[in-house]
Amino acid sequence: xxxxxxxxxxxxxxxxxxxxxxxxxxxxxxxxxxxxxxxxxxxxxxxxxxxxxxxxxxxxxxxxxxxxxxxxxxxxxxxxxxxxxxxxxxxxxxxxxxxxxxxxxxxxxxxxxxxxxxxxxxxxxxxxxxxxxxxxxxxxxxxxxxxxxxxxxxxxxxxxxxxxxxxxxxxxxxxxxxxxxxxxxxxxxxxxxxxxxxxxxxxxxxxxxxxxxxxxxxx
Numbered sequence: 001x002x003x004x005x006x007x008x009x010x011x012x013x014x015x016x017x018x019x020x021x022x023x024x025x026x027x028x029x030x031x032x033x034x035x036x037x038x039x040x041x042x043x044x045x046x047x048x049x050x051x052x053x054x055x056x057x058x059x060x061x062x063x064x065x066x067x068x069x070x071x072x073x074x075x076x077x078x079x080x081x082x083x084x085x086x087x088x089x090x091x092x093x094x095x096x097x098x099x100x101x102x103x104x105x106x107x108x109x110x111x112x113x114x115x116x117x118x119x120x121x122x123x124x125x126x127x128x129x130x131x132x133x134x135x136x137x138x139x140x141x142x143x144x145x146x147x148x149x150x151x152x153x154x155x156x157x158x159x160x161x162x163x164x165x166x167x168x169x170x171x172x173x174x175x176x177x178x179x180x181x182x183x184x185x186x187x188x189x190x191x192x193x194x195x196x197x198x199x200x201x202x203x204x205x206x207x208x209x210x211x212x213x214x215x216x217x218x219x
Contacts, residue, residue: 001159001192002028002051007060009046009215020046021057022215028208030159033186033193035203038212044196047212048164051194052087053077065159082111086153086191088182090165092145094137094152100124100144101133104152111156123151127181143174150182154189161186164196179205 009021021043028034036044049055051062053069062069065084072080094103105120113119124130127147137145146166153161166182167175179202186193195206203209211218 001030001065002026003061003063004051005061005063007047007050007062008058009043009050009055010058019215021050021212024060024212024215024217026210026217028192028194031190031192032208033183033206034195035206035209036194036196036212037198037200037203037209038218040198042212043215044212045164046215048162048194048196051160052085052162053081079111082107082156084159086156086158086161088146088149088153088161088163088166090168092137092149092169094145094148096137099134099136100129100140100148100151103137103148104155107152107156113156120151120155123155124148126154126185127151141174142170143178146170146178147181150178150185154185154191157189158191161191161193163193165198166195167199167202 004024004026007021007024008019011018011020024047036047038044050057057070067080069077098106101117101120101124104123105116108116108119121133124133127150129144129147129151132140132144140148163182167179170178183205197203
């Protein structure tokens with residue numbers, strides 16, 4: 001499903017080259033749960049943003065579902081991401097002036113999907129928030145905001161779920177419940193789940209772990 005070949009991302013900082021991702025090769029099968037681990041600054045989030053098509057590599061290729069992301073235009077990438085990739089961010093990234101229902105229906109409306117509100121309502125019910133449809137993010141707890149973010153990521157029925165430290169801003173109890181839900185829904189929807197985390201306990205729940213050190217895969 002996902003083929004990453006000789007992938008590198010280099011930034012220039014104060015006249016020096018920073019190799020955030022350096023010569024990475026990975027194959028990921030459909031339906032796998034994969035943890036990307038490593039210390040802060042090891043390149044985990046950069047790799048995830050490259051997989052999401054939110055950034056472009058300096059070198060190498062990413063193929064998802066047989067499509068070469070690195071050759072797509074911005075418009076093509078946006079359409080492909082909207083149809084195939086769901087993203088759960090650590091800081092939720094909900095629109096503050098939209099209700100939970102409106103936040104979840106937004107990606108459907110961008111794709112021109114009919115009955116967006118109905119499908120968004122069903123997605124919120126899946127994460128146990130059917131009674132919070134009209135609440136703004138400021139009226140929700142951190143755990144509820146993250147569940148809205150999960151519903152938004154799942155509402156388009158993506159083949160791939162990307163999650164960047166999704167429990168990082170939550171207390172341990174709430175974080176555990178949110179992660180249980182994410183794994184449960186990924187399995188139910190048969191989505192490939194790629195999770196960035198520094199939490200080894202959480203990483204051990206995945207079928208596979210990929211550890212990064214200074215932008216490269218380490219054993």
